[in-house]
Amino acid sequence: MLHTLVVYVEDKPGVLNRVASLFRRRAFNIDSLTVGHTETAGVSRMTIVCDCDPANARRVEANIYKLVDVLRVDDITEHPSVERELAMIKVTATHETRAQIIQLADVFRARVIDVSEDSLIVEITGSGDKSEKLLDVLKPYGVLEVARTGRIAMARGPRLAERLADRFAGEETSEEQTGVSYSV
Amino acid sequence: MKKTGAQIIWESLMRQGVSTVFGYPGGAILPAYDAMTQFPIRHVLVRHEQGATHMADGFARATGQVGVAVATSGPGATNMVTGIATAMLDSSPIVCITGQVGSKLIGSDAFQETDITGVTLPITKHNYLVTRAEDVAPTIREAFHVAASGRPGPVLIDITKDAQQSSCEFDWEAAEVKLRGYRPDHRPAPADFQKAVALIREAKRPLILAGRGIIQSGATEQVIAFSEATQTPIAMTLLGLGGIPASHPMNLGMMGMHGEAWVNTAIQEADLLLAFGMRFDDRVTGNLKTYALNAKKIHIEIDPAEVNKNVHVDVALVGDLREVLTDLLPLAPKSEHPEWLGRITELKGDSAVRDIQNLPDNGHLYAAHVINDLWRETDGNAVVVTDVGQHQMWEAQYYKHNTPRSLITSGGLGTMGFALPAAIGAKIARPDAEVWVVVGDGGFQMTMCELATVVQENLDINVAIINNGYLGMVRQWQEFFYEKRYAATPLVNPNFAKLAEAFGLTGITVTKRSEVVPTVKAARNHRGGVVIDFQVEQEDSVYPMVPAGADLQAMIRRPSPIVETAADA
Numbered sequence: 001m002l003h004t005l006v007v008y009v010e011d012k013p014g015v016l017n018r019v020a021s022l023f024r025r026r027a028f029n030i031d032s033l034t035v036g037h038t039e040t041a042g043v044s045r046m047t048i049v050c051d052c053d054p055a056n057a058r059r060v061e062a063n064i065y066k067l068v069d070v071l072r073v074d075d076i077t078e079h080p081s082v083e084r085e086l087a088m089i090k091v092t093a094t095h096e097t098r099a100q101i102i103q104l105a106d107v108f109r110a111r112v113i114d115v116s117e118d119s120l121i122v123e124i125t126g127s128g129d130k131s132e133k134l135l136d137v138l139k140p141y142g143v144l145e146v147a148r149t150g151r152i153a154m155a156r157g158p159r160l161a162e163r164l165a166d167r168f169a170g171e172e173t174s175e176e177q178t179g180v181s182y183s184v
Numbered sequence: 185m186k187k188t189g190a191q192i193i194w195e196s197l198m199r200q201g202v203s204t205v206f207g208y209p210g211g212a213i214l215p216a217y218d219a220m221t222q223f224p225i226r227h228v229l230v231r232h233e234q235g236a237t238h239m240a241d242g243f244a245r246a247t248g249q250v251g252v253a254v255a256t257s258g259p260g261a262t263n264m265v266t267g268i269a270t271a272m273l274d275s276s277p278i279v280c281i282t283g284q285v286g287s288k289l290i291g292s293d294a295f296q297e298t299d300i301t302g303v304t305l306p307i308t309k310h311n312y313l314v315t316r317a318e319d320v321a322p323t324i325r326e327a328f329h330v331a332a333s334g335r336p337g338p339v340l341i342d343i344t345k346d347a348q349q350s351s352c353e354f355d356w357e358a359a360e361v362k363l364r365g366y367r368p369d370h371r372p373a374p375a376d377f378q379k380a381v382a383l384i385r386e387a388k389r390p391l392i393l394a395g396r397g398i399i400q401s402g403a404t405e406q407v408i409a410f411s412e413a414t415q416t417p418i419a420m421t422l423l424g425l426g427g428i429p430a431s432h433p434m435n436l437g438m439m440g441m442h443g444e445a446w447v448n449t450a451i452q453e454a455d456l457l458l459a460f461g462m463r464f465d466d467r468v469t470g471n472l473k474t475y476a477l478n479a480k481k482i483h484i485e486i487d488p489a490e491v492n493k494n495v496h497v498d499v500a501l502v503g504d505l506r507e508v509l510t511d512l513l514p515l516a517p518k519s520e521h522p523e524w525l526g527r528i529t530e531l532k533g534d535s536a537v538r539d540i541q542n543l544p545d546n547g548h549l550y551a552a553h554v555i556n557d558l559w560r561e562t563d564g565n566a567v568v569v570t571d572v573g574q575h576q577m578w579e580a581q582y583y584k585h586n587t588p589r590s591l592i593t594s595g596g597l598g599t600m601g602f603a604l605p606a607a608i609g610a611k612i613a614r615p616d617a618e619v620w621v622v623v624g625d626g627g628f629q630m631t632m633c634e635l636a637t638v639v640q641e642n643l644d645i646n647v648a649i650i651n652n653g654y655l656g657m658v659r660q661w662q663e664f665f666y667e668k669r670y671a672a673t674p675l676v677n678p679n680f681a682k683l684a685e686a687f688g689l690t691g692i693t694v695t696k697r698s699e700v701v702p703t704v705k706a707a708r709n710h711r712g713g714v715v716i717d718f719q720v721e722q723e724d725s726v727y728p729m730v731p732a733g734a735d736l737q738a739m740i741r742r743p744s745p746i747v748e749t750a751a752d753a
């Protein structure tokens with residue numbers, strides 16, 4: 001199944017390479033990986049989607065946490081969270097089909113961001129699922145190019161770290177006491 | 185005070201408590217070598233950079249302190265790769281410092297430029313590229329911290345030539361370690377202790393699997409206390425040997441591919457396995473599908489990434505073994521398992537693994553004789569550094585180690601050529617220890633150039649070459665699994681005794697069992713290194729043997745009596 005990991009890392013050269021290299025070395029499959037700045041200077045946030053069983057997801061988590069430049073890893077697969085992906089789809093559009101494509105895009109709440117003589121570029125934001133479905137309906141018109149960002153994800157509610165700590169509130173151990181901050 | 189990056193390297197190393205480094209100079213590291221003469225640091229000039237890393241590794245394994253290796257850029261750095269990987273697989277704390285071309289030249293394929301941080305990314309615990317003198321001190325401090333803490337491992341620091349040449353203020357206090365993401369200090373949750381205690385209480389046939397973690401964490405006393413209080417016998421991994429005295433009545437001996445038959449059978453019959461600082465390597469588990477199916481498993485392990493990697497465990501206590509056991513011991517119920525211990529004694533009585541020792545002297549020299557006699561002559565007190573192959577397994581079976589860090593061997597990576605350089609590192613770390621190299625004729629020839637280092641450093645190291653004229657372990661696999669097609673395993677060897685003499689050492693050739701003890705005695709009494717060429721039975725095999733990937737109980741046993749080889753006819 002797909003697991004979504006949120007990884008905070010030091011914003012240093014080579015960190016992306018260290019994380020990606022780990023997946024290759026341990027033969028874990030990356031479905032998508034995105035990285036960008038966060039609310040804190042010097043800290044980057046990665047969203048990694050990987051295809052593995054729950055036991056392997058734990059191993060992925062533990063192995064990522066072992067990297068010295070990794071600050072925190074959270075598997076938010078089981079958490080209520082919002083996931084978004086942006087896709088741009090360039091599709092063939094003739095005089096006859098252009099209106100139909102724009103209409104379809106509207107149904108998906110996608111936007112047309114470029115129009116040229118024989119093609120359109122449609123931008124869609126949503127779960128990866130939604131982009132897939134739009135792609136499916138656009139395929140008959142002739143999809144010329146697809147660019148996708150990969151998934152970014154954020155847990156709903158308070159900050160992730162506090163939320164995860166709350167899960168231990170019922171037990172006598174807190175996350176800090178167990179010292180296993182990569183795991184929940 | 186202003187110092188050059190090169191000076192800061194040595195100043196920082198000294199403040200980390202380093203007194204000896206193993207290295208080889210070259211263009212990109214020359215500024216550092218030039219500055220070295222200003223500092224009271226012993227530099228051991230190796231003959232190949234792989235040797236430098238093995239020496240640093242041997243130094244670390246002999247003491248638990250961080251070993252340091254130095255090399256230049258390009259080929260100097262790439263020659264270190266095998267030694268770094270060796271240290272990585274056996275969690276040995278070493279710091280490797282390499283020179284790099286000037287920062288302006290990086291990426292231009294300059295002379296002797298290699299992306300060594302890229303090359304070593306998967307085989308180091310962490311690595312650094314330093315391009316400014318200001319970063320040298322903080323990086324070295326951080327590197328030592330990372331190498332030695334948690335699950336130890338190798339760290340590489342690549343320092344550009346201009347970072348060595350330029351100057352900056354040296355402020356050691358300001359260079360303190362600030363690693364917000366690195367938290368190696370795991371402690372298990374109290375609830376997990378309770379789960380473990382419940383399993384221990386229920387167990388009728390418990391067994392401890394003791395690994396290198398005992399030695400790394402210094403938990404010998406705690407493991408023995410636990411074993412005695414709960415009457416739980418102990419099986420050892422190769423790298424655990426010495427962690428519990430072989431003479432201790434609860435110590436059953438080695439497990440795994442060439443482990444004792446009764447130990448492997450006991451693992452398969454146990455109803456609780458307590459894995460202490462070991463990682464269920466394929467060489468100790470055999471076929472995972474049939475491994476210890478009757479047993480619940482408790483894993484005490486410092487590295488969370490090892491938990492449930494190969495074997496699913498019922499309880500994991502992630503933390504330093506000594507600390508975890510100190511907390512667990514008062515909770516563990518005192519218990520007795522007379523039936524289980526009786527069963528193990530019964531299994532042990534059934535074993536034929538020791539038969540070779542008791543054979544009459546028929547003129548043949550077996551490797552087991554050599555190891556056994558060496559053990560008796562040194563009272564089991566030597567630090568033995570082995571290479572990889574048959575001799576390594578015979579050493580593990582026939583030399584009884586009673587103290588931690590008295591066996592130094594490449595387990596995880598299985599690096600041939602490890603023994604001689606690692607022994608040099610061990611001897612320099614512990615000059616008062618009696619150091620013996622036990623090495624095959626194949627592996628010895630991979631790094632025998634370091635005999636020159638033994639001579640140059642005036643080291644008292646004795647080398648026992650177990651010479652069977654084959655790459656013996658590979659030959660054994662060919663015998664068992666490839667219908668005796670000995671492809672590329674017979675060796676035409678030099679005269680090792682003469683070779684030793686050419687290096688300026690003493691060389692002796694031994695072909696009869698009766699000569700073993702006198703020769704070992706002579707070598708021990710001789711000042712300076714002695715190389716002994718023990719020409720042993722050529723087609724002897726290591727028994728028992730669990731074929732790779734086979735069930736642990738599916739051991740190939742020594743044919744009894746020993747099958748005489750063609751040489752007898």
